[in-house]
Amino acid sequence: MGEKDNKIPVSSKIAENESYMTKKLGLGVSYDLGFRELIILKRKVHVFYLTGLCDSAIVQEIIKVLIAINDNESNQKKLPEIIENRLIHQQLEPTETMDEAIDQLLSGLIVVFVNGYKYAFVVDVRNYPGRSPEEPDTERVVRGSRDGYTENIVENTALNRRRIRDARLRHEMMKVGERSKTDVCLSYIEDVADKGLIQLIKNRIKEIEIDGISMADKALEEFVIDRKWNPYPLVRYTERPDVAANHLLEGHVIIIVDTSPSAIILPTTYFHHLQHAEEYRQTPALGTLVRWVRFFAVFLSIYLLPFWLLLVNDPTLLPPDLSYIGPTEMGNIPVMVQILLASIGIEFLRMAAIHTPTPLSTALGLIAAVLIGQIAIDVGLFIPEVILYTSIAATGVYVTPSHELSVANKAISICIIILTGFFGLIGFTIGIVLHVLFLTHMRSLRTPYLWPLIPFNPSAMLHTIFRIPAPFTNSRPSIVHPKNNYRQPDKKN
Amino acid sequence: MKEENQLEQNKREEPLSLIARAMITGFTGGVIASIAGFVMNYFNFTEISPKSFVLKSWVRASWVDGWLGTAISILIIGLLSLLIALIYYIALRKLYTMWMGVVFGIILWGLIFFVLQPLFPNIPAFVDLEVNTLVSTACLFILYGTFIGYSIAYDYHDTKEKEQKEKEQG
Numbered sequence: 268m269g270e271k272d273n274k275i276p277v278s279s280k281i282a283e284n285e286s287y288m289t290k291k292l293g294l295g296v297s298y299d300l301g302f303r304e305l306i307i308l309k310r311k312v313h314v315f316y317l318t319g320l321c322d323s324a325i326v327q328e329i330i331k332v333l334i335a336i337n338d339n340e341s342n343q344k345k346l347p348e349i350i351e352n353r354l355i356h357q358q359l360e361p362t363e364t365m366d367e368a369i370d371q372l373l374s375g376l377i378v379v380f381v382n383g384y385k386y387a388f389v390v391d392v393r394n395y396p397g398r399s400p401e402e403p404d405t406e407r408v409v410r411g412s413r414d415g416y417t418e419n420i421v422e423n424t425a426l427n428r429r430r431i432r433d434a435r436l437r438h439e440m441m442k443v444g445e446r447s448k449t450d451v452c453l454s455y456i457e458d459v460a461d462k463g464l465i466q467l468i469k470n471r472i473k474e475i476e477i478d479g480i481s482m483a484d485k486a487l488e489e490f491v492i493d494r495k496w497n498p499y500p501l502v503r504y505t506e507r508p509d510v511a512a513n514h515l516l517e518g519h520v521i522i523i524v525d526t527s528p529s530a531i532i533l534p535t536t537y538f539h540h541l542q543h544a545e546e547y548r549q550t551p552a553l554g555t556l557v558r559w560v561r562f563f564a565v566f567l568s569i570y571l572l573p574f575w576l577l578l579v580n581d582p583t584l585l586p587p588d589l590s591y592i593g594p595t596e597m598g599n600i601p602v603m604v605q606i607l608l609a610s611i612g613i614e615f616l617r618m619a620a621i622h623t624p625t626p627l628s629t630a631l632g633l634i635a636a637v638l639i640g641q642i643a644i645d646v647g648l649f650i651p652e653v654i655l656y657t658s659i660a661a662t663g664v665y666v667t668p669s670h671e672l673s674v675a676n677k678a679i680s681i682c683i684i685i686l687t688g689f690f691g692l693i694g695f696t697i698g699i700v701l702h703v704l705f706l707t708h709m710r711s712l713r714t715p716y717l718w719p720l721i722p723f724n725p726s727a728m729l730h731t732i733f734r735i736p737a738p739f740t741n742s743r744p745s746i747v748h749p750k751n752n753y754r755q756p757d758k759k760n
Numbered sequence: 761m762k763e764e765n766q767l768e769q770n771k772r773e774e775p776l777s778l779i780a781r782a783m784i785t786g787f788t789g790g791v792i793a794s795i796a797g798f799v800m801n802y803f804n805f806t807e808i809s810p811k812s813f814v815l816k817s818w819v820r821a822s823w824v825d826g827w828l829g830t831a832i833s834i835l836i837i838g839l840l841s842l843l844i845a846l847i848y849y850i851a852l853r854k855l856y857t858m859w860m861g862v863v864f865g866i867i868l869w870g871l872i873f874f875v876l877q878p879l880f881p882n883i884p885a886f887v888d889l890e891v892n893t894l895v896s897t898a899c900l901f902i903l904y905g906t907f908i909g910y911s912i913a914y915d916y917h918d919t920k921e922k923e924q925k926e927k928e929q930g
Contacts, residue, residue, distance in 0.1 A: 578803075584804045723911035748925075
């Protein structure tokens with residue numbers, strides 16, 4: 268984009284505008300750029316539009332009305348005012364510069380030039396190709412709203428607004444990408460969210476100078492968050508507007524990027540990734556239970572395999588009560604290698620399942636379950652226990668609500684398995700300590716990642732361990748540094 | 761450093777709840793660490809159990825070996841941990857870094873296993889302990905120290921920051 272001073276103004280000679288558009292946009296070369304010349308009250312009027320991104324019915328209606336001016340009006344001098352008046356649309360904006368007109372045109376708005384007038388009218392008739400909101404695949408619930416974000420940022424912000432009709436809910440639009448000019452929306456509640464945090468995120472977004480962010484929210488996340496090589500997800504994604512609305516009310520900041528159906532929640536901690544909308548649809552007691560089972564599963568997905576490997580390699584560690592743990596025969600390959608092979612095998616299957624077309628997935632399932640698992644034991648490649656424990660750990664991986672977190676946990680688990688395999692007990696304990704210290708040391712936008720465990724915050728930890736009933740959630744989590752701490756008057760109940 | 765000076769000035773206004781929160785952290789840390797200690801002892805990660813420190817060295821009753829002994833030693837360690845949290849709060853709360861907690865844990869471990877060892881008749885001398893025991897307990901103390909230290913320092917830092925913000929906003 269050019270500097271502010273040398274922006275080209277809209278010329279009052281319409282031919283100049285046309286030649287500029289031809290040169291800059293390749294009018295006549297790019298087929299998707301449409302152009303229509305009208306003669307109204309003996310003056311030329313040009314309408315530019317982008318095929319496919321605007322609603323033809325509305326454009327036709329507008330042209331119809333413009334042409335009708337010939338029959339109803341006669342004051343040629345007042346033509347621009349008449350046209351402005353007759354452009355029947357609620358979002359009409361006169362613009363002075365060609366650059367802005369082009370930007371808007373390329374977003375799917377129509378631009379109307381009138382000969383002898385130094386402004387162009389921009390009418391918002393955008394209609395992007397896209398799907399209607401449907402329940403997101405990754406965050407299904409048994410009960411609860413079934414709408415999810417789509418690829419359309421306008422619909423997404425509207426879904427938020429439907430849930431929070433607060434006058435203080437802010438949707439700030441920004442453009443990212445020198446070429447792609449992707450819309451990015453920063454949502455927060457003015458008198459709740461931390462001003463410093465909003466400013467920090469805004470600055471980071473404004474600093475971006477890349478040509479385009481085709482990978483939308485993920486690319487943006489990498490610009491906003493400091494640690495590029497960290498395996499752990501430092502932001503939480505959601506495709507559910509109800510989850511996003513809940514976080515907005517808690518004082519979080521939400522970033523929505525156009526063309527992506529997932530919104531970014533900031534700031535996030537480890538325990539945010541372990542939450543799921545499902546437990547908020549259950550009774551608090553059952554929600555708590557669901558949560559504990561999930562915590563346990565996630566814990567197993569990281570530590571079960573290395574711990575079992577440790578006990579197999581060093582049976583003296585087993586207490587007498589548990590002496591039956593461990594394989595009866597050791598197999599032909601070292602157990603550590605077996606575990607690693609089985610883990611990698613499961614990764615194969617996971618990746619294959621993503622790419623396999625649905626009609627073939629049954630065949631894949633069959634290969635996975637019967638052929639690989641059973642035959643591997645029969646030919647003596649794996650011992651049965653390896654299959655059992657790897658399967659439990661793999662299920663734990665899939666129980667993790669956040670896909671990003673589950674993959675990171677798995678990577679860490681493999682590191683600890685290798686440490687344990689080589690260094691035994693010492694490798695295992697040091698591996699755990701390094702893992703915990705690593706998590707403690709991490710920060711997502713100044714927020715300690717393991718909060719509220721380390722640093723410990725009793726009340727927040729209570730909210731993490733138990734699913735507290737909504738009438739008792741009086742205050743917002745301190746980690747977002749809310750300006751207004753109370754969600755409801757304290758005396759209720 | 762400037763921030764540090766400002767913090768010195770409003771020392772008198774320090775709310776009691778900050779200490780109270782540090783005490784809760786201390787107790788929770790002690791309880792979690794001693795439970796972890798028992799689990800580690802159960803799986804023979806370490807040859808000494810938390811019980812050996814707080815009960816077995818002094819009390820020779822049959823209930824010590826049962827679940828009651830376990831529960832009581834968890835409670836005692838939780839209470840002792842209050843003292844440790846208090847020491848950290850008084851001496852080190854202003855150092856806003858988690859590494860101080862790690863160092864604190866190591867120092868504490870050295871103190872208990874090396875310096876104070878003669879006090880506990882039930883604990884073998886430092887040199888007689890297995891390597892596994894030394895590494896496991898050191899790891900436990902590192903995590904314990906981080907938990908106590910980082911929690912207290914973060915809470916202090918966060919509260920001060922909040923006060924500062926409120927002051928700026930009027």
